[in-house]
Amino acid sequence: MDERLLVKRAKRGDTAAFAELYGTIYKRLYQFALYTLGNTQDAEDVVSAAVMEAFENIGKLRKEDAFSAWMYRIVANMCKQKMREYYQRGEELTEENGGWDGYVWGDTREEYIEVRRAFLTMDEEDRMIVGMHVFGGYKTREIAQILAMNENTVRSREHRALQRMEKQLKGLR
């Protein structure tokens, strides 16, 4: 069904319409949260909370074909908050303290664990930028809009982040 129509229905409190909208993006959205946070439990909490927020506030979504970008923005902001909590508690998630549970995500072949490990060494904003590109399928311009960042900054940061990641992975071999 047409996305705009679904959004309209969701605005009237239609949970089925909302679920249908959400259904088209939820796998990717969860992967995005997981790769940003590095922890399955936190990613689940964040996506779940984002769903509640989105449903409560969908009446204010004026551009009705922007549902997906809007969901990503909510999740991104909640991830930022979550990471702020980590810092406040003075604990960064690492493999050692068990906060980062990257070994148990899906495919556990060493090659993929290495990719995830390298990904998680990126700066948090870089993880979001690259994550939105990979999982959300967004263009640089759109990512800049979603994250309220300068487009040029987004582009150069992604470039740098991936360069770093490559270097790191090659060093491992």
Added chain:
Amino acid sequence: MQEQNLEEWKEKIDRSAEQITVPDTLTPGAVQQMLEERKNRTSAGRKEHRHYRRFAGIAAAVAVLVIAVGTYGWNKYGTDDAQPKKAALSVTETVDSTQDTEKKEQIGAFTLAKSYQDVYAAVQKKSNSQKELAEGTVDDSFFVEDTGSAEAKKESSGTHSDTNLQVNGVDEGDIVKNDGNYLYVLNDDRVTIVDIRDKNMRKLSEIRPELTENDILLQLYVDNDRLYVIKQGWETQQEEIQSDSTEADNDSGFIRCYKDIAYEPDGNVSTVLLTYDISERANPVLSATMKMDGAYQSSRKVGNFIYLFTDRWVSRDGKNWKAQVIPEIAGKKADAGCFYVQKNGTTEVIMASVNLKEPSKAADHMVLLDSGRQVYMGTDAIYLYQMEYERGEKTKIAKFSYKNGMFSAIAETTVKGAIWDTFAISESGGELRILTTDSQNSLSENRLYLLDADLKKEGLLENIAKGEEIYAARYLGNIAYFITYHNTDPLFAVDISDPAHPKPLGNVKMTGYSDYLHPFGDGLLLGIGYETDAKTSEKTGVKLTMFDISDPINLRILDSVTINEDFCSAAENYKCAFVDTGRGLVGFATETWTKTNYNRYMLFQWDGTSFVKKISLKKTQQKMDTWTGAEQMRGLSSGDCFYVLHVERDDFSLISYDMKNDFQEIETKKY
């Protein structure tokens, strides 16, 4: 690193996530159930709440009274005999609207603040910043383009083209400006001045304003020897978010820890007007800077004034919320008497006027504490409008005059339905005409409102094209033209010469729809939009249509042409349309989405009976990361030259054509 490698790494990341299973609690089914449960709980909870709220409401009213009385004893108004004592609490309609200097105390639901205390009291109590994201998200990034009205604009057949505007005489900023002799091009972090006085384009100079990592240049204006650049700045600050969720409405446990998320990115967003002296085009000099709080929403230039509209979210979060609630404009805190407040305000809409003779100051300012607005600015007044979806679709509209840069509130009103098209709202001779679509019922309804100078309803036409939605509109003289669409596209004409009795005249149907209507000279109306499949409603191409409106009772389609492309810039953003009715030209850019995306700039000439293709310039995506879409392309003209501009990320290209010589390409330049 090669772009290809970059892509490879992204693919690897993607593959590493392939086998990840999403927790059962997050499947669409589980989510729907969770939402259902929450809905039931909150609707039960709401009933309980109501008693509490009523009680709280009385308590709050008492508190306000105490504060108001207290304030009146002390502040300057208390000792000012001329100041009426009734003010703050009584909701009186000020009848006298002729005095420009006196501000109205009340417009619609808004009250003019007497002091900062009134402003503080009106800011939303609960930390509802979450909701603001929701709104804010959409606000600042997905709605950079705003509002509009519709008079026939000044056409460019004379010497050179201007930005395609909503309202003749009300200039709008864009990524390129053209004064006939020079082009001023905004490209990322710089503005380039290109000399086009003779056939060979020549770069004269480049302005690189001082920018921090988060600053961004947005739009340009040019007025003789001055160039104005609008910049948005963003000062980040790592402030701890205060938690004050003491309210006992955390009816779902896991949401609690997120209750106080500030959706707004940390930091202060501000908008800056930079003025450059370009009397020597080869040597531009920064001559003034004016900074105001808020994220850039829109701007206009009328005569000697630039009007800036920004907005920002306010809440009672954080230690310094009171200081943050009062915005700064040109280095000064906004005056208390310039606020129109409404209870539970969550967003400030900030308007400032800048007299271009003194471009480092604000001539006047006004702040609306509300929930965010879109801007429509006619030649006589500013209209800030906002859709509401609670208890039916509605649009709230507040009207302000702006004579000589001084703002004055006039009235506020609410109409049914939402304004879908930028051009559906239009002012003429003090009257306001609005076309709305109300889609809350399964069969959407459309209405045409005619409001007088005080926004009182003069006339209303209902039952227009039930089940369809308004896609495009234009008001020409005494006739409202509009496109509605469901699976065919009728163009309607309604006689509005007697505002009390709007009268439908004629309509004509065709497949597809127009998203943008532009008057095309004598008795002609141009539609730019899409062709659609009559069965599936899927877009099948970009479509141009020429309507004959010389007899509004018997509207006719003269010709249409469908182009096999996916996206049309002018259908989405009127500033991307090039229209020269004198030469019969219409230009726009399209996008085609295949493995290698490409844009195409197309220029058509109307020969009286059909559209004739004159330019078809294909620009294939070279590097993904520096590529920009059709919305970054513009057509411009000066003298006998036509120019196609494509602003990419690292550079921009200009291609010139000789209009006298059947649009032969002259040269291509890349800067």
